[in-house]
Amino acid sequence: MKMSKMGVKTRHHRGSDEALSQEILFQCTQLKRHCAGIYGLGNLLVRARNNIINIVRHNLEAYECAEVSLPVIQPKSLWEASGRWDTYTKTKQMFTFEGRNGEYCLAPTAEEIVLDFIKENIVSYKDLPVNIFQIGNKYRDELRVRGGLLRSKEFLMKDGYSFHASFEDMVKEYNSMKECYIKIFSDLGLNVIAVKAVSAEIGGKVSEEFMCFSDIGEDTVLLDNKNGIALNTEILEYPDMLQEIKDSIPDFDVKNLQEVQCIELGHIFQLGKVYSESMGGYYVNSDGKKEAYYMGCYGIGINRTLGAICENNCDEEGLVWPDSIAPYKCVIVPANEYLSEAENLYHTLKGNCIDTVLDDRNITFGTKIKDAKLLGFPYMVIIGKKYSENSQLEVEKRKSYEKFFLDKNDLINLLKK
RNA sequence: CGAGGUGUGGCUCAGCUUGGUAGAGCGCCUGGUUUGGGACCAGGAUGCCGCAGGUUCAAAUCCUGUCACCUCGACCA
Numbered sequence: 001m002k003m004s005k006m007g008v009k010t011r012h013h014r015g016s017d018e019a020l021s022q023e024i025l026f027q028c029t030q031l032k033r034h035c036a037g038i039y040g041l042g043n044l045l046v047r048a049r050n051n052i053i054n055i056v057r058h059n060l061e062a063y064e065c066a067e068v069s070l071p072v073i074q075p076k077s078l079w080e081a082s083g084r085w086d087t088y089t090k091t092k093q094m095f096t097f098e099g100r101n102g103e104y105c106l107a108p109t110a111e112e113i114v115l116d117f118i119k120e121n122i123v124s125y126k127d128l129p130v131n132i133f134q135i136g137n138k139y140r141d142e143l144r145v146r147g148g149l150l151r152s153k154e155f156l157m158k159d160g161y162s163f164h165a166s167f168e169d170m171v172k173e174y175n176s177m178k179e180c181y182i183k184i185f186s187d188l189g190l191n192v193i194a195v196k197a198v199s200a201e202i203g204g205k206v207s208e209e210f211m212c213f214s215d216i217g218e219d220t221v222l223l224d225n226k227n228g229i230a231l232n233t234e235i236l237e238y239p240d241m242l243q244e245i246k247d248s249i250p251d252f253d254v255k256n257l258q259e260v261q262c263i264e265l266g267h268i269f270q271l272g273k274v275y276s277e278s279m280g281g282y283y284v285n286s287d288g289k290k291e292a293y294y295m296g297c298y299g300i301g302i303n304r305t306l307g308a309i310c311e312n313n314c315d316e317e318g319l320v321w322p323d324s325i326a327p328y329k330c331v332i333v334p335a336n337e338y339l340s341e342a343e344n345l346y347h348t349l350k351g352n353c354i355d356t357v358l359d360d361r362n363i364t365f366g367t368k369i370k371d372a373k374l375l376g377f378p379y380m381v382i383i384g385k386k387y388s389e390n391s392q393l394e395v396e397k398r399k400s401y402e403k404f405f406l407d408k409n410d411l412i413n414l415l416k417k
Numbered sequence: 418c419g420a421g422g423u424g425u426g427g428c429u430c431a432g433c434u435u436g437g438u439a440g441a442g443c444g445c446c447u448g449g450u451u452u453g454g455g456a457c458c459a460g461g462a463u464g465c466c467g468c469a470g471g472u473u474c475a476a477a478u479c480c481u482g483u484c485a486c487c488u489c490g491a492c493c494a
Contacts, residue, residue, distance in 0.1 A: 009427090009428090009444085010455090011428060011429080011443075011444080012428095012429090012442090012443055012444085012455065013428075013429050013430095013442090013443070014429090015428085015429070016487090029428095033486090035485080035486080036485085036486065036487085093492075093493080108493095138494075140493070140494085142492080142493070143418085143493090144488095144490085144491090144492085146488095151494090155494075157494060158494095159494085209494090218493090264493085264494065265494075267493095267494060299494055300494075301494035302494090303494090304494060305494095333453095335452070335453065336452060337452080363455095364451085364452060364453095364454095364456060365452060365453055365454070366452085366453075366454045366455055366456075367455050367456095368454090368455095369453080369454045369455080370454070370455045371455085373454095374455095382453080384452095384453055385453065386453085
């Protein structure tokens with residue numbers, strides 16, 4: 001990609017947000033606030049997000065989850081069936097509108113629609129279990145938005161749903177998804193822990209959240225380092241849940257818990273039969289009897305994960321994309337009289353399938369360097385004075401500022417990794 | 418919805434207390450000099466001061482209303 005065609009504008013000043021990463025995203029115009037909680041994303045964010053999506057997708061497919069796509073516009077009737085139309089509209093958390101054939105909502109979540117989707121495909125115990133997921137926009141008219149990507153009204157979410165003939169099978173799948181989620185976050189380079197949580201409006205009993213440590217996080221997590229468990233502080237408000245924990249762990253004591261701030265990136269639930277019963281999700285068992293199936297539900301906030309990664313990977317000079325999801329592997333920064341040499345290298349790297357940006361803008365060298373750091377490309381290849389002095393390429397690593405010289409082939413090998 | 422705060426060129430903001438020709442920095446355009454870590458000189462363009470009423474000879478400034486946005490609470494991936 002040529003920088004001149006990317007439609008980016010960088011600024012000298014940062015604006016304000018409680019999260020440094022979000023300030024930087026506004027500064028380099030990768031995040032544009034159109035109105036409260038509604039954002040446009042620039043090229044770098046979209047490419048990084050696509051990389052996250054691919055990691056999520058590949059891991060889920062390795063666990064035999066099948067990708068589908070469900071509509072965002074959903075009819076009121078489905079939400080009345082589950083009883084959640086009133087729950088969500090009362091608190092004005094859901095966007096609704098009048099269409100030609102009645103009322104609709106913009107999906108805040110998808111339990112209703114997924115049942116409507118899968119119902120006719122699951123009629124016998126032989127059709128179970130099934131685990132399907134989608135990656136799509138969700139809409140929630142949040143009472144309060146926060147921190148750019150971290151809490152917005154329109155956001156990209158991966159949501160998955162599993163269907164089972166028995167409670168045991170549901171629990172088994174739940175545990176398998178937990179394992180899968182831990183793998184996903186580890187592939188993304190995030191340090192994430194599973195935390196016991198309250199299920200709220202989604203329903204069901206057992207649920208765990210996947211939390212990433214961060215001072216700007218909205219959630220407070222209580223760590224029991226001795227017993228190796230963690231729980232969301234909101235559990236303290238539910239005496240029965242607290243009692244369950246006390247019963248299962250003999251020397252559990254609220255006094256020994258350590259408080260940490262976290263960002264919630266994912267949440268998995270054992271839903272049980274709540275939705276299948278209300279929405280008519282039945283199958284016929286081996287005895288020929290009709291039964292509602294058990295369900296599990298598994299979500300990852302993709303935009304929020306992107307935001308958390310930015311927050312974990314930035315410094316005073318700008319973003320520092322980790323290799324796992326970097327939108328481009330490197331940027332070529334030429335002094336203006338070396339543009340044609342830079343262009344040659346650009347085509348060579350592209351020819352080797354390396355995602356490369358060429359800063360071909362007719363601006364001063366210093367500005368290009370500043371922008372390269374601000375935008376956070378993992379490697380910067382400088383073509384200028386030193387290029388003519390020696391045939392090796394000057395390379396600087398964004399993260400460590402480490403500088404070294406490489407032959408063209410060594411550079412290709414380095415970036416191909 | 419409760420409590421605070423802010424709306425002024427593309428961006429960030431000053432000016433408002435005490436009414437009197439609309440400001441700065443960055444960005445943008447033209448010309449020239451620069452060209453390895455956010456260059457310099459000269460010239461130039463850009464505003465219904467969020468919107469609507471009111472007070473006044475006169476309103477960015479005072480009053481009333483309204484809308485939008487931000488921060489803090491109650492809800493959530």
